[in-house]
Amino acid sequence: MKLEELQNDFQRALFDTECKSADWISKSAHGLSARDRLDIYYNAYRFRLIDVLLDTFEHTAIYLGDDWFKQLATEYVQTHPSTYKNIGLYGKDFPAFLAEQLADDMEVTELALMDWKLRRAFDGLDSTVMTQDDLQQLAGEGASIYLQAVPTLTMCTQHFNTLDIWNAINQDQTPPAVERLPQPIDMLIWRKGYSPHFRSLSPIESAAIGCIVSGAMLEDIGAKLENDFTDADVATEFGLMLHRWLEDGIICH
């Protein structure tokens, strides 16, 4: 048996729905049977990946409870072979998997997406954050100003009171009953210093950050907001938003 065939067979055995014996395992008279030996690897593969999902989706796991979460995680592991060198990335498709499995409980998917995005922000790309002085200096130079979002910045939309659920779990409190929001809200997620941060966004701030992410110039953002939010005092709101973005450290050089 060539190495290629053996590695293919071994890998297939670990992905199988049940652990079976294999004739390429040495039949030692000592200790365990061939099947029991293979079973150690079979179980370790599942245990390791479920453990990573438990760690990555900590709030989701608490919300669902250990048994239900592990049942879903086991199914995910069985149907999603890892393609990642970095085991921490294994949960990338888990929120989408939960959306399929729990289509009537979409707050679970939103919770999982929040867990995932916060975890990714933790070790995302570093950047040099822009300060108020930096911005004033740029403005003084008279050139067009592009605001660049920090590389860890990302957004997601929530249709349920997922943020309240996440916060309650985070504070070891009983989460509130799930409620659909009158209007969906956008969430901003980014890393400030070493710590992932998040907060909800008003529609006008969400639109403004959307413009930044798409690479619009400062004056063009103002013009677009004036056009889209005719009832708002855009000049005042934009000034307040800009100040907060610099305070929050979401704009970089």
Next chain:
Amino acid sequence: MTSGFGLGLRTQHYNDFLAEPQPVDWLEVISDNYMVEGGKPLAMLDKIRAQYPMVMHGVSMSIGSINGVDKDYLRKLKVLEQRVEPMWVSDHLCWSGVHGRNLHDLLPLPYTREALDIVTRNVEQAQEVLQRPLVLENVSSYVEYEQSEMTEWEFLSEVCKATGCRLLLDINNIYVSAFNHDFSPVSFIKGVPVESVTQFHLAGHLNKGDHLIDTHDHPVCDDVWDLYRQALLHFGYIPTMIERDDNIPSLPELIAELDVAREIAREIAREIADDVLNKKIAL
């Protein structure tokens, strides 16, 4: 070449290492944990690296894969190597998946001539990128293959001979595999080239009665300490570290365990010195 006794750097001990100097001579970092884009892991790594020599230890190179070593992985490893400037870079003599799939485990190889050729090709590829000898660790295993044509230590020796790579001997892994496959751990120790051994790992395991599981979540057991003594007698002094990956105790507790290794090494050094002295007197 460094000397002394090290520990694996774990996130639980970041603050201990940053707060005050700790009695460890060097630290081993899991390369894969720092092959990330940024944030706290790399910031902590840089701060602690400024105070301690380091070695890098990987778990995902899959040096025994028929598909060869992932080039993107090697490129990222090289970037980290340039950042850390470690004393050496190690990974495991194993495979972890084929055809783009990852089993996230250290799977043993069959010890065949064909596997030797593939490992030789892959080690040469890794060494070409890293521009330094790779250090390979023996894994603990639960299966042996019908196809094997030589022992694990013969295979390791052949890889060293063919590629110039070096060895990280995990004393606990030797003990675990020897128990699981009913071979003599001392034969293993005596079977690898003395000049190739760069580092020792010591760790704990779980005894399941009819087999042992390499868990790294227990203190080093007496039998492994005894095997460490025999390894020191055979190889002489080799930089040694305690590897703990789960159920991680406080840093003082780990340092106390490292002190046991230090004391054993001192005892063996005295034993070797007395032996040499006695031989000289006899002459």
